Amino acid sequence: MTAVLTRRSEQVLTGPAPGDEEFTYLLQGASSAPDHGRLRPWRWVLLRGEDSDLLGDCLAEESGADAAQAEQLRAKLRRAPLVAALVFSPRGERIPEWEQIAAASCMSYSLMLLLHARGYGSIWRTGRLVRSEAAAELLGLGAGEKLLGSLDIGTALPSTARNRRPPEEVSTRVTRFSDLRTPRVAAAAGNRSAA
Ligand SMILES: Cc1cc2nc3c(=O)[nH]c(=O)nc-3n(C[C@H](O)[C@H](O)[C@H](O)COP(=O)(O)O)c2cc1C
Numbered sequence: 001m002t003a004v005l006t007r008r009s010e011q012v013l014t015g016p017a018p019g020d021e022e023f024t025y026l027l028q029g030a031s032s033a034p035d036h037g038r039l040r041p042w043r044w045v046l047l048r049g050e051d052s053d054l055l056g057d058c059l060a061e062e063s064g065a066d067a068a069q070a071e072q073l074r075a076k077l078r079r080a081p082l083v084a085a086l087v088f089s090p091r092g093e094r095i096p097e098w099e100q101i102a103a104a105s106c107m108s109y110s111l112m113l114l115l116h117a118r119g120y121g122s123i124w125r126t127g128r129l130v131r132s133e134a135a136a137e138l139l140g141l142g143a144g145e146k147l148l149g150s151l152d153i154g155t156a157l158p159s160t161a162r163n164r165r166p167p168e169e170v171s172t173r174v175t176r177f178s179d180l181r182t183p184r185v186a187a188a189a190g191n192r193s194a195a
Contacts, residue, residue, distance in 0.1 A: 003113055003117050017081040017082035033109075041101075121156035
């Protein structure tokens, strides 16, 4: 509960970030997330430092950005020492695509929690990147693959580290089946009380 409640999406991240080996180690843990059919329908592409500039240039070129806008895009992608692009790689049609996306999302959140438990901050970003054909090409996406966004990963500055949030009130999101007023449930309740 502590890890879950203290994780926050961190907008500003600095070094250190996990190296490739540590990232892979944490991913091994995250890959145990629930996954119908055990398809692991995902992969990651890691960008560090100047790699992100290339991605920024690519997005800028595609959108016809002027020099100032291009610089802004590069700066956005330099917000973290590690940008991990999450590639969705659907595996066949036996398991519906939405379930495979759900499995990839479970893995990604598990990874965010593991990063957090290790002292790293992260934020899942989507935006322009997931719509960009140029980025898909640059990142080597194959036919049928798509970007589900990227994780900015690094270390949160102590001054920007965000507060633990209070648990949300969720009791209105839970309904006991026996309280449902759908016709069959209500009839069954009526029968029980008459018996
Ligand atoms: C699929 C997904 C896409 C997201 N895309 C963005 C994004 O493009 N930009 C952004 O600032 N945050 C993005 N977020 C992060 C959410 O804004 C963030 O989780 C939310 O504000 C709650 O903050 P918290 O994680 O600190 O509780 C995304 C989160 C998810 C799960």
